[in-house]
Amino acid sequence: MPLIILLPVLLLLVAQGLTPELALFQLLPFPQTSYLALISVLLLALLLRQTEWLYWLGILATHYWLASSTNLTATEFANSLPLLSASLLLLLALIPKPSPFKLNGLLLLISPPLLLLLSQQLPLATWLASAQLPAIVFQPVLAASPINWLSAWWFSILAGIWLIAINLKPPKAANWGEFGLLLALLLSTVIPPGTAVANWTLVAACLSVFLALAFQMLHLAYIDELTQLPQRRALMAHLNRLGRNSAICMLDVDHFKKFNDTYGHDVGDQVLKLLGSILSKVKGLTAYRYGGEEFTLVFGHNKKALLEEKLEEVRLAVAEYPLVIRNDNRPKDSSSGKKARGSSGAEKTVNVTISLGCCVKQKGETPMQLLKRADEALYAAKKAGRNTFVLKI
Numbered sequence: 001m002p003l004i005i006l007l008p009v010l011l012l013l014v015a016q017g018l019t020p021e022l023a024l025f026q027l028l029p030f031p032q033t034s035y036l037a038l039i040s041v042l043l044l045a046l047l048l049r050q051t052e053w054l055y056w057l058g059i060l061a062t063h064y065w066l067a068s069s070t071n072l073t074a075t076e077f078a079n080s081l082p083l084l085s086a087s088l089l090l091l092l093a094l095i096p097k098p099s100p101f102k103l104n105g106l107l108l109l110i111s112p113p114l115l116l117l118l119s120q121q122l123p124l125a126t127w128l129a130s131a132q133l134p135a136i137v138f139q140p141v142l143a144a145s146p147i148n149w150l151s152a153w154w155f156s157i158l159a160g161i162w163l164i165a166i167n168l169k170p171p172k173a174a175n176w177g178e179f180g181l182l183l184a185l186l187l188s189t190v191i192p193p194g195t196a197v198a199n200w201t202l203v204a205a206c207l208s209v210f211l212a213l214a215f216q217m218l219h220l221a222y223i224d225e226l227t228q229l230p231q232r233r234a235l236m237a238h239l240n241r242l243g244r245n246s247a248i249c250m251l252d253v254d255h256f257k258k259f260n261d262t263y264g265h266d267v268g269d270q271v272l273k274l275l276g277s278i279l280s281k282v283k284g285l286t287a288y289r290y291g292g293e294e295f296t297l298v299f300g301h302n303k304k305a306l307l308e309e310k311l312e313e314v315r316l317a318v319a320e321y322p323l324v325i326r327n328d329n330r331p332k333d334s335s336s337g338k339k340a341r342g343s344s345g346a347e348k349t350v351n352v353t354i355s356l357g358c359c360v361k362q363k364g365e366t367p368m369q370l371l372k373r374a375d376e377a378l379y380a381a382k383k384a385g386r387n388t389f390v391l392k393i
């Protein structure tokens with residue numbers, strides 16, 4: 001997924017590196033296409049209520065204006081703007097989910113004009129030059145460019161920090177879109193102003209944002225927020241294209257009502273989250289949250305011995321996982337849960353068990369018929385005493 005989001009910008013980087021005079025760069029009417037791209041993504045972000053993109057688009061538009069402007073040559077203003085925009089991007093990275101209706105978003109909104117004012121008042125480039133840094137730091141990247149290596153380096157460092165940050169947390173489409181935008185901005189700091197590439201940089205960045213928005217929406221539509229597993233809509237899509245040799249399994253937590261009543265709904269939610277984390281790590285199957293405390297596993301084969309082995313592996317993985325029930329934050333996923341087991345703040349350790357009902361797909365069977373039979377197998381597992389599996393071949 002990340003590569004697809006970054007693809008427009010990466011392709012542009014390669015094309016620009018190989019042949020800056022590429023005929024493709026002359027293909028579309030500019031600046032009309034740039035404005036159209038910017039306005040389309042802006043409207044899409046507004047429509048999908050992804051307001052944090054507005055800031056990014058604002059910075060992108062400012063850069064575009066700077067990069068496509070031919071009368072801004074080597075001024076203080078032109079020298080400091082990329083640097084200050086980079087600072088703004090860093091602010092944006094540090095402020096999670098800015099909203100124009102909250103203080104963090106308002107601060108971000110007024111920072112570009114403030115930074116612009118500052119950049120005119122403070123001779124940043126002169127100051128930095130007097131710091132006796134090596135000359136290359138201040139040389140314009142290209143003869144015609146008012147922008148120097150310092151900006152490019154600053155952006156590269158920022159892009160590096162961004163990449164590390166993305167890889168430390170579970171990467172989201174939005175992060176990769178932001179990274180694509182960052183790369184496009186990096187490119188716009190090193191190209192000569194007023195060239196066709198400046199226009200294409202903006203279009204490529206807009207495409208990256210567009211793809212990121214599409215992935216964000218797909219995620220919202222298909223991924224269950226609590227367990228982070230794909231949910232029923234995704235399961236039905238999978239079942240509709242299921243091969244002849246396959247099997248599915250319905251599973252649910254045993255006596256979950258009692259568990260909720262004893263420990264509270266919040267702890268119950270943590271159990272489901274943990275279950276999602278455990279199931280997502282089991283190899284050789286795809287796990288879905290069917291709804292409530294029910295999950296569905298889909299297998300791409302119908303081999304009895306292999307299925308039995310996998311069902312037992314899943315059953316054991318859950319039954320042997322000690323859950324630490326505490327007053328404060330409970331484990332967010334299976335790895336943090338393991339750490340929590342050793343800590344002294346634990347009040348009580350409990351185990352939950354699951355029952356599993358599995359059946360092999362029959363010839364001509366519809367998804368609903370298959371699900372119904374798996375449900376019957378699950379019922380049989382419950383009747384057989386729970387914490388077990390029933391496999392119907």
Ligand SMILES: Nc1nc2c(ncn2[C@@H]2O[C@H](COP(=O)(O)OP(=O)(O)OP(=O)(O)O)[C@@H](O)[C@H]2O)c(=O)[nH]1
Pocket residue numbers: 252253254255256257258260264265266267268269272291292293382386
């Ligand atoms: N915490 C939490 N509970 C849920 C969620 N969805 C469903 N439940 C609870 O799951 C329980 C399911 O109860 P039952 O269907 O009676 O089954 P059970 O108590 O698990 O008993 P058996 O399935 O027969 O072993 C209900 O109490 C629901 O409120 C959820 O998202 N979070």
